[in-house]
Amino acid sequence: MTAGASARxxxxxxxxxxxxxxxxxxKAEAVFLELGISKITYLLVPExxxxxxxxxxxxxxxxxxxxxxxxxxxxxxGYHHLESPPQGEAxxxxxxxxxxxxxxxxxxxFLALDPQAQRRKLEDGRDSFRRCLGTDPLGFVAPAWLxxxxxxxxxxxxxxxxxxxxxxxxxxDTGARLESPVITWATRTFLRKYGSLIVCPALARIWAKAPVxxxxxxxxxxxxxxxxxxxxxxxxxxxxxxxxxxxxxxxFSPGGAS
Ligand SMILES: [Zn+2]
Numbered sequence: 001m002t003a004g005a006s007a008r009x010x011x012x013x014x015x016x017x018x019x020x021x022x023x024x025x026x027k028a029e030a031v032f033l034e035l036g037i038s039k040i041t042y043l044l045v046p047e048x049x050x051x052x053x054x055x056x057x058x059x060x061x062x063x064x065x066x067x068x069x070x071x072x073x074x075x076x077x078g079y080h081h082l083e084s085p086p087q088g089e090a091x092x093x094x095x096x097x098x099x100x101x102x103x104x105x106x107x108x109x110f111l112a113l114d115p116q117a118q119r120r121k122l123e124d125g126r127d128s129f130r131r132c133l134g135t136d137p138l139g140f141v142a143p144a145w146l147x148x149x150x151x152x153x154x155x156x157x158x159x160x161x162x163x164x165x166x167x168x169x170x171x172x173d174t175g176a177r178l179e180s181p182v183i184t185w186a187t188r189t190f191l192r193k194y195g196s197l198i199v200c201p202a203l204a205r206i207w208a209k210a211p212v213x214x215x216x217x218x219x220x221x222x223x224x225x226x227x228x229x230x231x232x233x234x235x236x237x238x239x240x241x242x243x244x245x246x247x248x249x250x251x252f253s254p255g256g257a258s
Contacts, residue, residue: 009250010242011169011180011214012235013041015077015141017064018048019057024219029068031228035235037070039244043077043141046128050080055131064132073246075139075162076129078109079121082143108146115150122158138162139247145182162247169212169247176252181207182214183234185221197230204234212250213238 014028032040044064047053054060064074083106110118122140129137139162140155147165155163155172163170169178183203186192207213215235221227 007243008210008241009212009245010238011041011212011245011247011250012037012039013043013214013216015043015216015218016045016048016081017042017074017077017219018045018052018054018081019060020048020052021219022060022063024222025063027222028217028219031222031232032070035232035239037235037239037244039071039073039246041073041075041139041246043075044129044132044137045077045081045143046079046125048080049082053128055128061132065134071246073139073248074129074133074135074137075141075247076122076125076137077141078143079125081107081109083107083109083112107144108142109144110142110151111144111146111148113148113150115154118150118154119158122154126158164214164247169214169250169252171252174252178212178250178252179210180212180214181210182216183207184216185218185227185231187218187220187224187227193224193227197226200230200234201237204237212245213242 014025014032017025044054045052046055054064110121113121125140126137129135136159138160140151140160141164142151145165147163152163152170152172152175161171161173163172164180166182167179169180170176181203183200185196185200187196204213215231215238217231221231
């Protein structure tokens with residue numbers, strides 16, 4: 001591996017850390033160990049689908065604080081990870097609402113929320129994050145990477161530094177952005193699951209020269225042996241040529257994609 005500022009970076013993440021997925025998170029960690037991952041970002045959901053409070057679970061805060069043989073950077077990830085019922089026009093009912101639900105399985109939690117509702121979820125989420133980890137989150141990732149223009153100013157005001165969508169990572173305090181495509185597997189339907197097994201390795205080849213590449217995994221991936229095999233193969237292909245990084249390791253300065 002070429003070390004140093006100019007090396008290509010690999011940002012690996014595990015989404016949807018919640019007590020609901022605790023067994024799957026353990027399975028995922030066995031894979032991270034086997035692969036020799038050294039740095040990984042975990043995304044904490046404060047109250048998954050409204051029924052699984054992370055901070056109130058007897059074992060989950062302990063899981064969050066466990067010592068691990070690899071470094072973990074925790075970010076906040078939505079609040080319920082589920083869209084609230086549509087509220088009037090702002091929620092984008094009708095065809096837009098249907099489309100959104102179809103595309104995100106109702107997980108575009110922050111997309112249609114007004115600033116006040118976003119602020120409440122961020123404040124409650126930060127509180128849960130503190131109770132689980134004893135620190136404030138510096139990164140926030142909206143579920144399904146979907147958000148509206150109200151989110152970045154709110155994050156900045158609340159002291160967050162990093163967020164991201166499908167295409168880029170952002171410094172919310174400076175407004176800087178970094179092109180960083182993401183490879184992620186789907187398991188929700190038969191077609192998407194088998195599609196991912198072809199698409200994900202192809203994307204790794206297409207984006208081979210991208211200065212910053214993200215690989216995002218989800219707990220449900222670890223229910224599917226063929227998906228796990230694909231994850232392992234893609235990461236084994238990428239890891240030797242790239243330096244593993246957290247958001248805080250990346251150079252967001254203009255032109256500084258390294
Ligand atoms: Zn998620």
